[in-house]
Amino acid sequence: xxxxxxxxxxxxxxxxxxxxxxxxxxxxxxxxxxxxxxxxxxxxxxxxxxx
Numbered sequence: 524x525x526x527x528x529x530x531x532x533x534x535x536x537x538x539x540x541x542x543x544x545x546x547x548x549x550x551x552x553x554x555x556x557x558x559x560x561x562x563x564x565x566x567x568x569x570x571x572x573x574x
Contacts, residue, residue, distance in 0.1 A: 524532075533553060536542040541560050545552045555561050 533542065533544075536553075537544060540556055542553045543556050545554075555564065
């Protein structure tokens with residue numbers, strides 16, 4: 524993906540409160556918003572691996 528496309532996807536995820544961001548100088552760090560989101564991502568990843 525291009526950097527522009529990734530930025531757009533991250534903006535969508537932030538808008539949906541699925542990720543949060545933290546700026547440190549010129550860098551921006553992203554993390555999952557909370558434990559509920561982590562659980563959903565973990566469950567989806569496990570499901571994908573089963574297929």
